Amino acid sequence: ALSACMPALSVRTEFDDSINKYNKFLSSQSFDAAGFFVSESIAKEFSARVKAARNIKVIDHRILRIQYDEENGTAQVEVEIDYYSLSSFRMKTLLDIQKWAYVTESGFKHWRLMSLLPEFL
Numbered sequence: 001a002l003s004a005c006m007p008a009l010s011v012r013t014e015f016d017d018s019i020n021k022y023n024k025f026l027s028s029q030s031f032d033a034a035g036f037f038v039s040e041s042i043a044k045e046f047s048a049r050v051k052a053a054r055n056i057k058v059i060d061h062r063i064l065r066i067q068y069d070e071e072n073g074t075a076q077v078e079v080e081i082d083y084y085s086l087s088s089f090r091m092k093t094l095l096d097i098q099k100w101a102y103v104t105e106s107g108f109k110h111w112r113l114m115s116l117l118p119e120f121l
Contacts, residue, residue: 011102015068018111019077019100026081027058031117039112040105049117055086056120064095073102075111083120094118 018037025034031050038046059082067076077098084091099115 011073012068012070015075015100015102015111019063019066019075019098022098022113023061023063023079026117027061029056029058034117037111037113039101039103039114042114042116046113046116049119053117053120056083057086058083059091075100081118085120092121094120 022034022037025031031053035043035046035050061082062080063077064080065078069075077100079096079098080093081096082091082093096118097115098113100111101114102109103112104110105112
């Protein structure tokens with residue numbers, strides 16, 4: 001019975017690892033590195049958002065809620081991000097709703113971000 005649980009457990013462990021790394025990249029302004037987790041289908045749009053965020057400094061992030069759907073291989077993560085723009089220096093907070101899916105790309109199954117980098121307004 002233990003071996004039957006292992007694949008699901010490793011998928012969840014991989015998910016937890018992916019969301020933690022992605023959000024740490026955001027916190028360290030490593031937006032390009034965060035793009036590693038993005039689905040190929042939105043990579044171009046994500047890259048455009050990265051360019052638009054070049055004057056943004058992220059101060060902190062908090063993962064508020066995770067809705068994990070093991071059966072469908074999807075998840076939604078709600079993250080609060082504190083940031084400021086180099087042009088205003090006024091701290092703002094936004095709610096980033098991250099949509100994740102366990103998909104096959106380039107012959108491998110991975111957790112991929114299916115939503116764009118938030119617009120820092």
